[in-house]
Amino acid sequence: MNPPATQSDAASDKIRCDACPVMCYIKPGAAGACDRYANVEGELVRVDPHVILERTVAQGGHLVPFRSGKDWDGSPLHERRTFVTAIGAGTTYPDYKPAPLIVSSAIDGVDMVTVVTEGIFSYCGVKIKIDTDRHLGAEAATVRSQGEAVGHVTTSEYGSQMFSLGGVHHLTGGSKKEGRATCDALVSLCNGNPLELTVDGGASVIVQSGHAPIVNGVDELRMRAGCGSATIGMFAKQWLGQIDEVVAVDDHITGVLSEHQAGKMLGIPGTGIKLKGRRSTPGRYFQVAEPGSGWGGTDIADPLTILGPFDTKQAWPGLRLLMVSTTGEQWAYYELDQGLRPIEKALPVHLTPSIERISENCEPGMCTVLFMGGAGGSLRSGVTENPVQLTNSVKEAITSVTCGGAPVFVWPGGGITFMVDVSQLPKNAFGYVPTPAVVAPIEFTMRRDDYARLGGHVDHIQPLSSLKAMKTWQ
Known part of the structure; x- marks a missing residue:
């Protein structure tokens, strides 16, 4: 993995990190503001390991182990059975650089390329489905975390209440405190942690992906059988x-x-x-x-x-x-x-x-957290010199999009706006930069010849086998 470019301050031995727009100067033995990069003996080091997932065959298809419910032991197998995620890979900032990893592999005899990067998402949020009959708040009521507005109540669906949190206006359009609280809330929820939210004029609810909601201190164990x-x-x-x-x-x-x-x-x-x-x-x-x-x-x-x-x-x-x-x-x-x-x-x-x-006939009450983000032009330029070609290839199903190895839903229309169930990703797959913005993994996989036709960064392709020499993979 290639770390971001750095500049050393000779007087203080600090290293300047350009993995995000904050451009931290990091002193020896310390980490940057994002806690993702650190100065180790004068070298910039990615704190989190890069995750490469072993694929397993189940019911005729391929599933990554965290979806099959089994713990992954971290052992790499032969190339055909591994998938390179963007978790821990690094970013493309300041946006002219190719993606941190552009990896080639052979799958069922077909030469494939997977382009991985950790996108810096300001235009992002989470959609939360909360299984409960209890009234949590009126539609459009403000939802707060740490006392700050981080989203709002949307519609009630069949046996569920829906929240929409985040978005660029909460992250960057309000006060610094609001932006920090919003970023903290999104990263916490996306990493599978519990989070207490309050609704103006409504309830207090503790939300955690895959767990029953706790409304006003009471576990909501059942989702109604019907109206x-x-x-x-x-x-x-x-x-x-x-x-x-x-x-x-x-x-x-x-x-x-x-x-x-x-x-x-x-x-x-x-x-x-x-x-x-x-x-x-x-x-x-x-x-x-x-x-x-x-x-x-x-x-x-x-x-x-x-x-x-x-x-x-x-x-x-x-x-x-x-x-x-x-x-x-x-x-x-x-x-x-x-x-x-x-x-x-x-x-x-x-x-x-x-x-x-x-x-x-009542199903167990549960919270579902979907991360939603828009892959901007700068992120796409890490894949190809002509970013719109990547967008077109996704719409034409030439390129497959995943998030930390998990399948995503790509919205129709312009751009690459996708949603992913955070429970399908490994733990702690999401990070942040203090601009503030959420850092989320995204991978683009396609045939090698298609990648070349897209104007991809073919000179930066490296074989999957070359990653085995890395000490920072997991």
């Missing part, structure tokens, strides 16, 4: 003949068994039940309560507050009513008295399996 309407539809047969009425309480769509089409098809008679909120279609109600951390993601602790009086023409004394949340975590059983008022009773044993079935 209230879906819950009624999925389990209607199990309630047939066992109960007269079921209300599945949900912040978005609350379901009512007797009015729902599933109940109608099963011949369940009307009960005269009245729900507050806005009726959408039969058995489906919007806005029965405000969002919150109570039943079904609403703000209620007592489910009876969403009911109006029963219709005396349809209801009857002794009518059996089950109210349940969409995760099965909250439930209550009632019977109507002579005045058609619901009176809470002990849950009959025969109804327990239906509540357990709702819980069984």
Whole structure:
């Protein structure tokens, strides 16, 4: 691996590092502001090892070991079974230089080239999917880390809340403190660490990739089986003949068994039940309560507050009513008295399996963190002297893009804007520079002849076997 160019200060023995725009002067025995480069006896050394992954064959394809769930022992095999990542490879700054490593190898008899670099991303962020019914905050509400604005709440999806963090405006468009807090948050999340976030007017949530979210100090262990309407539809047969009425309480769509089409098809008679909120279609109600951390993601602790009086023409004394949340975590059983008022009773044993079935169909609550970045012209110039050719080759599927060896989704449209699930990368694959910006690995792989046609830096290609002499690989 070729370190960035350096300049030595004879008076102080400091080394100047040009791996990023900060251009640190590093004294002997110390590291730069990014903690990625250090002055070791007058030589600039990359602190982190360069990662080369052994490929394993699984189900007819190739998977890197960290995706197969097995620990990688670090041992290199023959060239055909190794993949050079950009983790620890270094950057192209000040942007006129070829990528730190342009490696050739033969894969299934085809000459291939992999160009690796650690991109410095100012235009980047993370998208977070948080599996919970609890209300975390209003859409567009500011999300904070260390008290600084680092992003915002976006839409609610099916059983999940979505956050968007980072972006160039938070990294560089605000105060220095905001930029540092944003960079810290992104790197921490991308490296798989837990991070506490607060939402203005909303909740406090601890987010960690691959782990259950912790909302206001409580672990969210279940993702709902479905909205209230879906819950009624999925389990209607199990309630047939066992109960007269079921209300599945949900912040978005609350379901009512007797009015729902599933109940109608099963011949369940009307009960005269009245729900507050806005009726959408039969058995489906919007806005029965405000969002919150109570039943079904609403703000209620007592489910009876969403009911109006029963219709005396349809209801009857002794009518059996089950109210349940969409995760099965909250439930209550009632019977109507002579005045058609619901009176809470002990849950009959025969109804327990239906509540357990709702819980069984709830997937484990989890946080998913996707890093999203745009590969700018300077990064692409490290691959080819004509950067647009690289963009075109990615769009035409001539060039494959990976991030630390993990597959990515490349957005359609201009540029190379990609997303990657950070759980698919080895630990500590992301870094930072104090400009501030996030340092993320990116690799471009293509046929060698295609690389030449792109105007690639063919004079800098080195065989994979040459990397085995390096002492800094892992």
